[in-house]
Amino acid sequence: MEIYPLNVEEYDFLQDCGADFVSVYQETYDLQMYSDVHPSGNKRCFPYRFNAHERALEGGMRGVAFGALLGLGDFRRDAFAVGAHAKLVQKKYPHAEVSFSCPRLRPFKNDSEFRNDGGFEGAGVVDTKGIGERQLMQVMLAYRLFMPYAGITISTRERALFRDHVIGVCATKASAGVQVGVGGHNEEQQGDDQFEILTIEMYGKWMWRFETKVFNRCTVTI
Helix, strand or coil: CECCCCCHHHHHHHHHCCCCEEECCCECCCHHHHHHHCCCCHHHCHHHHHCHHHHHHHCCCCEEEECECECCCCHHHHHHHHHHHHHHHHHHCCCCEEEEECCECCCCCCCHHHEECCCCCCCCEECCCCCCHHHHHHHHHHHHHHCCCCEEEECCCCCHHHHHHHCCCCCCEECCCCCCECCCCCCCCCCCECCCCCCHHHHHHHHHHHHHHHHHHCCCCC
16 A cells, blocks of 8 residues: 555554555655655655655564655666665565565656656656656666565556566566546546556556467476
8 A cells, every 4th residue: 555654553553454565655865855845744754754664564564665756856866775775674674575666757748848858758748867768677677686576566657568568577566547637536536637547457458468478478398
């Protein structure tokens, strides 16, 4: 489940209710950038968010997922920090299942005021500090080599052809059924969707095509 950082006893309550895996995204490990984009509110406290994974495990969770919004700061530094953070937590809690998620800043509607080539395919997209598909793939492969048994989630916001290749190389999971419109978690959504994504039904068809493709390429030796 994805939820804002909680205290140990609150994670323990959720675990008693049936939850066993928590995703907490730091967004960026750059302290100045983090302060700039969180000027007020509970989320402004960087250490409390940083230590949420450990509190979740101490509260009885089976596993935790790590991630930063690549492109918000220097994506290489953030990717390195995510890996180091996950590795240290895994060392302290060897029983825990550890996973990575790799969201990146994506083009959005009405983005003309922020247009820059940003490393994406095509023109007219936001400045993403050079995070294109090539760089995203590099990050995911680095996670796979660094922590071979960790899960890696690919966002369904990514281009279909890119997802098809990544899921066969390093990713183990794909998000589905995400609400990306303003007010999308309410009954009546306000405004347009920010991104085009896979629905759960589309995800099922996509996985069936992928598994069929992989099976057809395999040679079974007895």
